[in-house]
Amino acid sequence: MCGMPQQPPVRSTPTRPSRPDASMSLLTNVMDHSLDDGYAEAAARRQAAGEGGLPRTLRAKLGLAAGLVLAALVVTVGAAQARIAAPVVAKEREELIDRIDQETEAADKLEDTVDELRGDVSAMQREALRASGGGDQTELVGILSGAVEVHGPGVKLVVNDAKDASSGGGGDPRETSGFSDTGRVRDRDMQRVVNGLWESGAEAVSINGQRLTALSAIRAAGDAILVDNKPLVPPYTVLAVGDGRRLSTRFQNSADGLYLHALQENYGIRTAISAEDDLRLPAAPSVIVRTAQPKTEKGTS
Numbered sequence: 001m002c003g004m005p006q007q008p009p010v011r012s013t014p015t016r017p018s019r020p021d022a023s024m025s026l027l028t029n030v031m032d033h034s035l036d037d038g039y040a041e042a043a044a045r046r047q048a049a050g051e052g053g054l055p056r057t058l059r060a061k062l063g064l065a066a067g068l069v070l071a072a073l074v075v076t077v078g079a080a081q082a083r084i085a086a087p088v089v090a091k092e093r094e095e096l097i098d099r100i101d102q103e104t105e106a107a108d109k110l111e112d113t114v115d116e117l118r119g120d121v122s123a124m125q126r127e128a129l130r131a132s133g134g135g136d137q138t139e140l141v142g143i144l145s146g147a148v149e150v151h152g153p154g155v156k157l158v159v160n161d162a163k164d165a166s167s168g169g170g171g172d173p174r175e176t177s178g179f180s181d182t183g184r185v186r187d188r189d190m191q192r193v194v195n196g197l198w199e200s201g202a203e204a205v206s207i208n209g210q211r212l213t214a215l216s217a218i219r220a221a222g223d224a225i226l227v228d229n230k231p232l233v234p235p236y237t238v239l240a241v242g243d244g245r246r247l248s249t250r251f252q253n254s255a256d257g258l259y260l261h262a263l264q265e266n267y268g269i270r271t272a273i274s275a276e277d278d279l280r281l282p283a284a285p286s287v288i289v290r291t292a293q294p295k296t297e298k299g300t301s
Contacts, residue, residue: 118285150204151280153244155251155273159193159260160235161185162268183267185234187220189260193238194218196256201247202240204281208232211284235270244275 165183194212197205205212210227217228224231240247251257252273263269 115285121285149281149283150241151278152203152241153275153277154202154239154241154279155197155244155247156276156279157193157197157238157240157251158235158270158272159185159190159238160270163270164268183269184223185225185236185263185269187218187225189263189269190225190236190238191218192256192259196251196254196260197238197240197247199256200242200250200254202242204241206239206281208237209282211282213284216284239276239279239281241279241281244277248273248275 162183190207194205194207207227210230210232212227219226221231225236226232252261260271264271
């Protein structure tokens, strides 16, 4: 009996023992390859560029130095241009100042000429009034209109700002946009003084040598008081020709005199009034005296 052919023995492959961290293969792969291929290639390129050219830090320093040199060049050029332009600007400024001085001097001369012409006109008007032959009536018209200078008894009234005048009124009714000092004499104060003197019987009035007429205006410009557009400086000396004692008494007892007294008591504005035996008031400049003439109707045929 033939026996069964024997098969060659099968060689068993030895099994590789499994790693104890086989279950952590993904984490292990990440730890073993911390940089992916893209990062690796970029690092290689930077290294190659560094080997073939200048180091990165050196290039940065050279760029900074070039920027500083350019900034210094711009500053230097600007300073040079400023030094070149400075004499030109200074020359133009001096020329402008000289021109202003010349124009100011010319304006002052013209103003003096105007004042002289006004004086001549006033003198001619006074001569015309005297030569008109109107007698006392003509003289009275000249006095009341301010066209002629006057002298005689009257009242001298001095009004001045408070000695300790302070700014700011804190809602005080006297405070206005033009005057912020409650101890200052205002234009409306002088208006009431002058009107009170007229109502008390004054025949002629002047303030600081400025003759007042029926056309005179007392106004304010900023903190200054103007009489016929001419600024006045305190203290304000008011001269009024008339019956001195009677004029003084009537004014002080009038509403305007009591108003002035209230200013003195409440705000410290200084006042002084006295009767004078002889006061001299100048004529008002450039007063045009006009007289009314009766209109005669022509008879009809």
